[in-house]
Amino acid sequence: MNKIIFLITGSIIFISSLLAQDAKEIIAKSDELIKSKSSYAEFSMEIIKTDWTRSFGMKSWSLEPDYAIIYVTEPARDKGTVTLKRKKEVWNWIPAAQKVIKIPPSMMLQSWMGSDFTNDDLVKESSVVNDYTHTVVNEETFNGYKCYVIESIPKEEAGVVWGKLLTWISKDYYFQMKVEFYDEDEFLIKTYVGTDIKEMDGRTFPAHWEMLPEDRPGEKTTFTYLKIQFNYPVNESFFSEQNMKRIR
Amino acid sequence: MLLALAWKNIWRNKKRSLIILTAIALGLWAGLFSVSISIGVWEATINSTIDRNLSHIQIHKKEFKEEKLISNYIPNGNTIADEIRKDKRVKEVSGRVLIEGMASSPTSSSGVNIIGINPENEKEVTSISSYIQEGKFFETKKRNPVLIGKKLADKLGLKMGSKIVLTFQNIDTTLTFAAFRIAGIFKTESTNFDQSHLFVKKSDLYKTMESEPIISEIAIRLNSSDDLDSVYSKLKLDYSSLAVETWKQLAPELEFTYEMLILELEIFLGIILAALLFGITNTMLMSVMDRIREFGVLMAVGMKRVRVFFLILIETFVLSIFGGIIGMLLGGITVWYLSDKGIDLSIFAEGLNAYGMPTQMYPVLPLYFYFVLIVMIIITAIIAAIYPSIKTIKLMPAKAIRTY
């Protein structure tokens, strides 16, 4: 989730800065600019499995890279469910039970809301910049856009399972179009693809995202942005357990 | 005089006496041997469990027994460990950090018990280092080395050198993620253990958690298991606010299986002796019937029935005891010899491993069994002799003499 936000805001930065061609610089710059960047978004999430499909309508507020609140607006049964992320921890507010539940370590690797994202994914992405070393390895055209292909290798101490990430960043607008996740033996585990390039709140970026697990073809989780506001006024105190219950 | 007569009688029919002797000796030998194997296997299982991770005595904070949280560490744990180490009966003490967490790879994750150790101490307390199949026991300069079980490595799809991410709750309940590298893979007799336990260096954990050097568990290995009770009592007294336990209390199911095993073996020996009893009675009966004429004569010339009774009793008794002694000697020697060399059970390896049982075992025969057997042989011999003796003395001498 935060990866989306990061990527979107990152891409915005590069519309203005054109000269940073070095991978490290690209990422470093986006990192500088991403810190303390806040946003508000409305989007829909669709989970597609072999036997069933579910759709959610959601709203999110985030303060990169550590804080986010996601509020479910649809369907009626799940309306009012809130996910709060603070740094590396996740809480859920369950309206049916009127209770806040903190997700224990053993559930961090279980799926979030039934999707192909785990709770762990929600908290991990903020560390992408720091935890990896980045190099430009190629230039390719993807989906009609000329892209840099950046290879990111996790640093020794980083607590991430991946062996490497390959990211396609568009040369013109610097938004991320595709990310491939590999294990240490260079097996592709999952792919994250952005399409439907649109303009929203003055910026151009992919409005539709899909997470495709390699070992379950035909299944995927998709995000579609309906509305987004950048530099939304919000600070740390907004992201609290009490606020989880109050949010609408 | 009776004794001399009994003795002569025995050797008069060498064949028969030899048969009885051999039957008893073999029966006992076989019985003792199988008992020693059963107990040997059990002992080996116990020892491997103690060696592998139970050790002789463990100490925890009382609250830790309820909930295995890292926050339930032993107050002043390291000081206590050092104190205990000074006791001459103690071979070595290992202070461990125990955390329940998750281990994950790109493809899978699994719940694990993370055990933070000091490799030097640990080597002297448990035998985990001897179970290493690949890699070494923390001799690497690699960052954050971890030792995991083969079953877990397979489940997560990892191998030597792979990265494994450990997730757990820190003391302040915040979630911590840390990457470790597989520096060694072990395989013990228990696949369950292999799947759910992994070892890291305490120091690496402290760095990751940014915490003081705390320990959750003190594991003590004694120089001799004979000191178990005395050391236990002392520690219980010295550290009454903590939970001090012996391996018997930590794994009561082991005691249970021992009791059941002994019961089974006693029944088994009983059955064997019953078989021997019938055999002896049978044979003595025939021997006696053979000599009806003889006994008739003896009684006719004045030997009191009572003495005849005792005569037969002594014959039976002597034969049984002899057979018994030979059997026990044979058994004892076999056990003594094999307890050195051991027996290889690797054909049963898979089944045994699932139960945490070793494939190389040494027969063991507690002295207790020798005593029990001597008593049982004596009783058996006496009972065996009764029927034939009674039959004999009921004879009418005159009739007896005329029998062929």
Add this chain to the structure above:
Amino acid sequence: MKTYLLLAWRNLWRNKRRTLIAAASVFFAVLLALVMRSMQEGSYDYMIEASVSMYTGYIQIHRDEYWEKRSIDKSMEVSDKIVKEIEGIENVTLVTPRLESFSLISYGNTTKVASIIGIEPEQENRMTKLKNKLIKGKYLTPDSKGTILSEGLARLLKVDIGDSVVLYGQGYHGVTAADRIPIEGIVKFTLPELNKSMVYLSMNYAQWLYSAPERITTLSVMINHIDNLLEVYKNINGLFDDKYEVMTWSELMPELVQGIEIDNAGGIIMLGILYIIIGFGIFGTVMMMTAERTKEFGILISIGLKKGKLAFISFLESIFLTFIGVAAGVIVSIPLLYYFHRNPIELTGQMADMALSYGLDPILPFRFAPNIFVDQFLTVFVIALVSVSYPLFFIRKLKPVEAMRK
């Protein structure tokens, strides 16, 4: 031929005492072997029965791949008709449905992962005696909207009867399952793993909570005796196509199978040792008997009976003898084993306590089944026969003139 048979038979009864003694040794051999084997096999049946009645049952039916994936998405709908059909199968004693899942259970600031099980209260109790494990509160009814927790879990959450816990997890087809539920009862299991993780709900309520109306994950089947397992399994398997999986306890609990195999191996070794002793006993007896008849044989041979014929008669005598002994042994054992099978010996003291704490009856079980008798009958018969072939050997070597002088 008839003459030989008659001769052999008469020979036996000419010296009643000797014959009876020899037969007796065979008789006792059979008796002991049967007792030992009955006890050994009894203990395996016992272990299996105790294990399957704790939770799994002898046979389980699931949707295909459920056992591997354990997801509520692999649940199934089972009609009453099919359940009745299964219940109607001979030797089936109970069929009980379950809806199983994992969810978070939370109270105050404590959240744990637990096994959530939707049950039909009465049927579940008949199979696992869950009601007997109740230490506080009341048992569930089919309409209960409350839960029964295992004692260890209640302690970890610091809850008691009347408190409400929150269950949170994923239901069927990804629908969120969440509700606040009052605790109606607390049960205690002796196995700590079970004691720290079980949460029971009424089936109706569980199906509502997990948005899985009419759906279950498992049908557990109990049978009256393990010997009927294969038969029942085949019958049940025939009722379901390959969209389902039918599994037996050995597939559900492979560790138990291994444990029994190891024990069985040990048991057979012990039985083998018993046979050796028995064989020896019989052999010795026969040897002596033959020696006694040296003179008799010597006379017979010198008056013209061919050695071969004598040997044959002797052989027939041996067969009769063995048969009498074995038959007597079996006949006596039948009521004996049956009695102990129905009225097992009770364990006492520490042994009994430990057995109880594991949820087992404190008894020494005996198994009463045809295979035991047949197996031992045949085995001892063969052993006895081998032993009694000694006389043949003896006769061959006999020197009649010397023999007559004995």
